[in-house]
Amino acid sequence: MSISVLDVLSAAFASAFEALGFAPELGAVRESDRPDLAPFQCNGAMAAAGVLKKKGEKANPRDIAAQIVEKLSGHSAIGGLEIAGPGFINILPEDALVAERANNLLADERAGAGILDGQKIVIDYGGANVAKPMHVGHLRSAVIGESLKRLLRFRGHDVIGDVHLGDWGLQMGHLISELEDEQPGLIYFDATVTEGFPAESPVTMDDMARLYPAASSKSKADPERLKTSQIATADLQSGRPGYRALLEHFIRISIEYLKIGYGELGVTFDLWKGEAAVDPLIPDMIEEMKSKGITEDSDGALIVPVDENWDPEKRKGLPPVMLKSSAGAVLYHTTDLATLVDRKNEIDPDLILYVVDQRQATHFKQVFKAAELAGWFGADQLEHLGFGTVNGPDGKPFTTRDGGVLRLADLTQMMRDAAYKRLEENGIGKDFDADELADIADKVGMAALKFADLQNQRLTNYIFDVDRFTAFEGKTGPYLLYAAVRIKSLLRNAADKGVSAGPIQVSHKSEAALVLSLDAFDRALAQTEAKRAPHILCEHIYRLSQSFSRFYTDCPILADSTEEHLKASRLSLAELTLRQLKLGLDIIGIEVPERM
Numbered sequence: 176m177s178i179s180v181l182d183v184l185s186a187a188f189a190s191a192f193e194a195l196g197f198a199p200e201l202g203a204v205r206e207s208d209r210p211d212l213a214p215f216q217c218n219g220a221m222a223a224a225g226v227l228k229k230k231g232e233k234a235n236p237r238d239i240a241a242q243i244v245e246k247l248s249g250h251s252a253i254g255g256l257e258i259a260g261p262g263f264i265n266i267l268p269e270d271a272l273v274a275e276r277a278n279n280l281l282a283d284e285r286a287g288a289g290i291l292d293g294q295k296i297v298i299d300y301g302g303a304n305v306a307k308p309m310h311v312g313h314l315r316s317a318v319i320g321e322s323l324k325r326l327l328r329f330r331g332h333d334v335i336g337d338v339h340l341g342d343w344g345l346q347m348g349h350l351i352s353e354l355e356d357e358q359p360g361l362i363y364f365d366a367t368v369t370e371g372f373p374a375e376s377p378v379t380m381d382d383m384a385r386l387y388p389a390a391s392s393k394s395k396a397d398p399e400r401l402k403t404s405q406i407a408t409a410d411l412q413s414g415r416p417g418y419r420a421l422l423e424h425f426i427r428i429s430i431e432y433l434k435i436g437y438g439e440l441g442v443t444f445d446l447w448k449g450e451a452a453v454d455p456l457i458p459d460m461i462e463e464m465k466s467k468g469i470t471e472d473s474d475g476a477l478i479v480p481v482d483e484n485w486d487p488e489k490r491k492g493l494p495p496v497m498l499k500s501s502a503g504a505v506l507y508h509t510t511d512l513a514t515l516v517d518r519k520n521e522i523d524p525d526l527i528l529y530v531v532d533q534r535q536a537t538h539f540k541q542v543f544k545a546a547e548l549a550g551w552f553g554a555d556q557l558e559h560l561g562f563g564t565v566n567g568p569d570g571k572p573f574t575t576r577d578g579g580v581l582r583l584a585d586l587t588q589m590m591r592d593a594a595y596k597r598l599e600e601n602g603i604g605k606d607f608d609a610d611e612l613a614d615i616a617d618k619v620g621m622a623a624l625k626f627a628d629l630q631n632q633r634l635t636n637y638i639f640d641v642d643r644f645t646a647f648e649g650k651t652g653p654y655l656l657y658a659a660v661r662i663k664s665l666l667r668n669a670a671d672k673g674v675s676a677g678p679i680q681v682s683h684k685s686e687a688a689l690v691l692s693l694d695a696f697d698r699a700l701a702q703t704e705a706k707r708a709p710h711i712l713c714e715h716i717y718r719l720s721q722s723f724s725r726f727y728t729d730c731p732i733l734a735d736s737t738e739e740h741l742k743a744s745r746l747s748l749a750e751l752t753l754r755q756l757k758l759g760l761d762i763i764g765i766e767v768p769e770r771m
């Protein structure tokens with residue numbers, strides 16, 4: 176792999192600063208804040224002047240900048256230098272350097288993306304709950320988690336995605352007791368039966384989606400009904416065979432259903448573990464934590480204090496971890512800790528990332544601290560990557576028109592319908608057959624949904640706006656698809672005309688700008704990883720599409736008047752752009768149709 180244009184320029188500036196007696200780091204070159212003036216800039220002259228002034232010497236940053244420019248005059252990497260303001264140096268790279276880099280990128284299947292000596296990483300995302308239909312609240316974890324998984328894998332890490340199903344709480348007791356109410360004759364409710372339960376599930380996903388809310392709302396109105404659910408939960412957790420057999424059905428049916436829902440979003444998991452799966456580890460885990468002296472008894476409950484302050488009188492900050500309630504039930508904290516024990520034993524990862532709603536931030540602080548106190552993982556091995564909510568036009572969490580929870584399946588259907596309408600409006604696909612058109616509408620709808628989500632900073636809330644998300648103009652998923660598809664059709668035309676790709680030459684400004692956009696890919700990937708921030712990659716992809724679009728307008732490719740060597744060069748640039756676009760879009764979970 177050759178190095179990026181920015182790194183070549185940085186090296187040149189570093190030696191110029193060094194030659195003038197300054198630290199080479201002052202020569203760091205970066206992408207310019209004013210790309211209209213020059214693509215790169217170096218601001219080291221100001222810092223250099225600061226260093227001299229500290230030593231009591233006279234120094235003018237503009238003079239230092241002038242000396243640097245002088246030192247670099249005639250350098251083969253540099254096409255132009257200009258001093259601006261108090262001593263900024265605007266930098267234009269030499270076209271030959273840009274072309275050389277372009278040809279290196281062209282020869283690279285990964286279009287400039289480096290590959291790391293990776294770590295072993297678990298990503299805990301998805302987090303759907305057994306027996307509950309997926310709703311809009313599950314969207315962001317799935318979309319963000321999937322893209323981080325793909326990114327980290329692409330970067331060279333060994334990544335395991337785990338859905339971590341919610342299958343061990345009160346919702347199970349609700350379901351069991353409501354089912355018993357409805358069908359008391361089922362064999363699962365006969366406490367004397369301990370084995371030989373039917374293989375066929377007594378409920379479907381629709382049954383569960385009806386039973387759970389019924390139990391939940393009855394319990395809110397009636398404390399006795401709630402008690403019944405709590406007892407069923409406790410009996411399940413203490414291993415009552417009929418209940419365990421029911422739970423297995425609930426989990427199996429739910430996973431079948433969830434695989435379809437996640438599948439529609441292009442989201443797949445390596446592990447379909449959940450809270451119930453780690454329950455057997457809890458007794459030993461609790462013994463271990465007790466023997467390490469990190470637990471305390473608190474009014475009959477077993478807790479782990481995790482506040483900075485160990486003196487019970489002074490604890491004010493982080494509330495304690497609850498391992499067991501006074502009624503003896505295990506809680507969300509407990510199953511998450513047991514999951515950490517399981518991951519340590521089975522996988523021993525370097526890092527675990529939790530892509531979960533920011534409203535659970537305290538929960539994860541508590542769990543991570545307890546795991547650290549127990550000596551299972553270091554503080555730098557566990558990270559909660561929170562995210563904001565998807566809101567409606569009123570700024571409140573998005574719901575259906577009558578205020579109910581919006582099912583994920585309805586939301587994805589809404590996106591597909593809107594995409595269909597947009598295609599129609601834009602006169603796209605009139606002569607395509609129905610299957611192809613449906614496939615395109617699906618890809619456009621999902622691209623709109625995912626890009627609209629991922630282009631935001633993770634922690635901000637955003638407003639769900641189908642019209643804006645599906646527009647073909649602006650910073651949207653459909654715009655990016657359109658850009659990629661346009662290149663595909665260009666390449667088909669070239670093939671029809673018998674024009675083939677050749678070495679890249681750079682002479683037009685828009686060609687250089689396109690190459691420099693392409694050259695920023697690896698930096699964007701590295702930053703996306705460092706900040707766990709898919710919006711950085713989204714921004715890169717968007718800018719690349721814009722650079723391509725400008726190039727496409729300014730530099731005719733297949734026109735008869737274009738010289739053959741330029742046709743070949745520009746075709747290579749188009750091929751390379753498409754390759755990088757597809758790699759980037761795949762990381763954010765977006766698939767490009769053949770034509771549109």
Ligand code: ARG
Binds near residue numbers: 301511
């Ligand atoms: N099931 C949980 C919920 O719906 C999310 C699980 C997140 N992951 C975890 N390890 N706690 O809130």
